[in-house]
Amino acid sequence: MRNPTTNEGKLRSAQWFESDSIGGFVARSWTKNQGYPHHLYKDRPVIGICNTWSELTPCNGHFRILAESVKRGVYEAGGFPLEFPVMSLGEALMRPTTMLFRNLAAMDVEESIRANPLDGVVLLTGCDKTTPSTIMGAASVDLPTIVVSGGAMLNGKFRGRDIGSGTDVWKFNDDLRAGVMSPAEYEEAEACMSRSDGNCMTMGTASTMACMVEALGLTLPGGAAIPAPDARRKRLAHLAGNRIVEMVREELRLSQILTRQALENAIMVNAAVGGSTNLIVHLLAIAGRVGVPLALEDFDRLGSHLPLLVNLMPSGEFLMEDFYYAGGLPVVIQELKAHLHMDTITVNGKSHAENTAGAPCYNREVIASFDKPVMPAAGIAVLRGNLAEHGAIIKPSAASPHLLQHRGRAVVFEDIEHYHARVDDPDLEIDENSVMVLKGIGPVGYPGMPEAGNMSLPQKLLARGVRDVVRISDGRMSGTAFGAVVLHVSPESAIGGTLALVQDGDWIELDAPNRRLHLDVPDEELARRRAAWRPPQPRHQRGYASLYVRHVQQAHLGVDFDFLVGSSGSVVDRESHA
Ligand code: FES
Numbered sequence: 001m002r003n004p005t006t007n008e009g010k011l012r013s014a015q016w017f018e019s020d021s022i023g024g025f026v027a028r029s030w031t032k033n034q035g036y037p038h039h040l041y042k043d044r045p046v047i048g049i050c051n052t053w054s055e056l057t058p059c060n061g062h063f064r065i066l067a068e069s070v071k072r073g074v075y076e077a078g079g080f081p082l083e084f085p086v087m088s089l090g091e092a093l094m095r096p097t098t099m100l101f102r103n104l105a106a107m108d109v110e111e112s113i114r115a116n117p118l119d120g121v122v123l124l125t126g127c128d129k130t131t132p133s134t135i136m137g138a139a140s141v142d143l144p145t146i147v148v149s150g151g152a153m154l155n156g157k158f159r160g161r162d163i164g165s166g167t168d169v170w171k172f173n174d175d176l177r178a179g180v181m182s183p184a185e186y187e188e189a190e191a192c193m194s195r196s197d198g199n200c201m202t203m204g205t206a207s208t209m210a211c212m213v214e215a216l217g218l219t220l221p222g223g224a225a226i227p228a229p230d231a232r233r234k235r236l237a238h239l240a241g242n243r244i245v246e247m248v249r250e251e252l253r254l255s256q257i258l259t260r261q262a263l264e265n266a267i268m269v270n271a272a273v274g275g276s277t278n279l280i281v282h283l284l285a286i287a288g289r290v291g292v293p294l295a296l297e298d299f300d301r302l303g304s305h306l307p308l309l310v311n312l313m314p315s316g317e318f319l320m321e322d323f324y325y326a327g328g329l330p331v332v333i334q335e336l337k338a339h340l341h342m343d344t345i346t347v348n349g350k351s352h353a354e355n356t357a358g359a360p361c362y363n364r365e366v367i368a369s370f371d372k373p374v375m376p377a378a379g380i381a382v383l384r385g386n387l388a389e390h391g392a393i394i395k396p397s398a399a400s401p402h403l404l405q406h407r408g409r410a411v412v413f414e415d416i417e418h419y420h421a422r423v424d425d426p427d428l429e430i431d432e433n434s435v436m437v438l439k440g441i442g443p444v445g446y447p448g449m450p451e452a453g454n455m456s457l458p459q460k461l462l463a464r465g466v467r468d469v470v471r472i473s474d475g476r477m478s479g480t481a482f483g484a485v486v487l488h489v490s491p492e493s494a495i496g497g498t499l500a501l502v503q504d505g506d507w508i509e510l511d512a513p514n515r516r517l518h519l520d521v522p523d524e525e526l527a528r529r530r531a532a533w534r535p536p537q538p539r540h541q542r543g544y545a546s547l548y549v550r551h552v553q554q555a556h557l558g559v560d561f562d563f564l565v566g567s568s569g570s571v572v573d574r575e576s577h578a
Helices: 022-034 063-076 099-115 130-139 167-177 183-193 205-216 231-250 260-273 278-290 296-303 320-326 329-335 352-356 416-422 459-463 523-532 543-551
Strands: 046-051 080-085 120-125 145-149 156-158 161-163 381-385 388-394 405-413 435-438 470-473 485-490 507-511 516-519
Touching: 046 063, 046 099, 046 231, 063 080, 063 120, 063 231, 099 130, 099 278, 099 543, 120 130, 120 231, 130 145, 130 205, 130 278, 145 205, 145 231, 156 183, 161 183, 167 183, 167 459, 205 260, 205 278, 205 329, 260 278, 260 296, 260 329, 278 296, 296 381, 296 388, 329 352, 405 416, 435 507, 470 507
Parallel strands: 046 080, 046 120, 120 145, 381 516, 405 435, 435 470, 470 485
Antiparallel strands: 156 161, 381 388, 388 485, 405 507, 507 516
């Protein structure tokens, strides 16, 4: 990448490493304490390996080894790799929710890249938010960038059957609460579920993000599905190290890959793989960083009519390991070729058409053909109505079909604490026709928009064998979850959206085929309730959470901070030394 400020035809990193100033001495001298010989500092693309490794992010626990493979590739291609850590977001451990910190991590990535002598970047991503946060940050700098996903865990194995991360957790939890699974069996299942390196192996958010990355063209072909422990994952990392050096020489920037066409491809592929609803907020945020217009309706218009082709949990039966052995994402891209923008460029400089031509499918049970899909129309539906003026979403493929058109009485939980206190109250008036409504889990209200929208059903319904009811909230749900769950209601309850006005016993109509979500309460009564409504007290008076609630945007805009939308480029025009 040539330096746009000096136009001297030099690499960006030359401003640091080829300078005769004090700054040049400092940059070289201090890094030489790592043992780097002098020849590495001249006319070699410096490649940052942005590592989200952390023992607190177990899905990314193998990334230091993966980084070594990238380094080999960078050196081999004549580059100079420098690995750096960024904030890592571990879905399994962080509280109150990793989504609260996605934008913070994106700021860390953006500033770390811009402030350092880097010409290109390799993003090592895995657990859910580590992918969108790093891409958002990198997009606001816009250097040549390539993504290496860490890959999914091997299939869970429990008592002779395959079990999937997350998806079977919800089932086990329901079975435990319903008394059909013992505590000892529950404990045994823990080690059986997570038995190798890697992220969740269902088509949850992490695997959805890996597929998104491949559909966007941000990783080498076939990169989404290789299992984490498979040696071909390391080979991919090595090749990515080779390729990023070439990308710097070709000046192939992230913004040249992240086009409107690429974003549309990601939406369509997400429908076909049965990907997580979380894709929406992340893709909207990424689009905002590169200045590509993208709206909530685009997800419905482009994706909802497309068939489900990949038979993976939570929408189907199989797991990511099976997906890889069946041929992985190149097969899906080929099946969708009449719909996708097949000529969009990817990080290897070739189009999807070139990268996937003739991709063989080895198992049609796992990856169906377009003509004989798993399900005919599987994409995410965007709902509108007086209950969601700016939109809400539902994933029909994960819902019980009989609930997709439903009218029921609201059972309202004012916040998550109220839900926990009330859900198993034996006196709670609720049945399978009720509509559970949870307020206060939106971006501002929680804060951070947690994955609490797929709230567990009351024990008394579970004991009767009820496994799904309509649930509505302003939060998200785990990509591994399922059910007739309406999410991302915007505007959220904490800022006075109509959701805030719902009361016990109100009639609510969900009509997913006609994209309608309606609170059947007369306008005069809603006006009366609105006049009496008072916003909840802010939970945080200081620190990051306080900054977050002041600047976070609503779900239909991607939940990015208002001041982070857009790009600042890669130029730093002031030195750190006089
Ligand atoms: Fe990390 Fe699921 S907990 S991907």
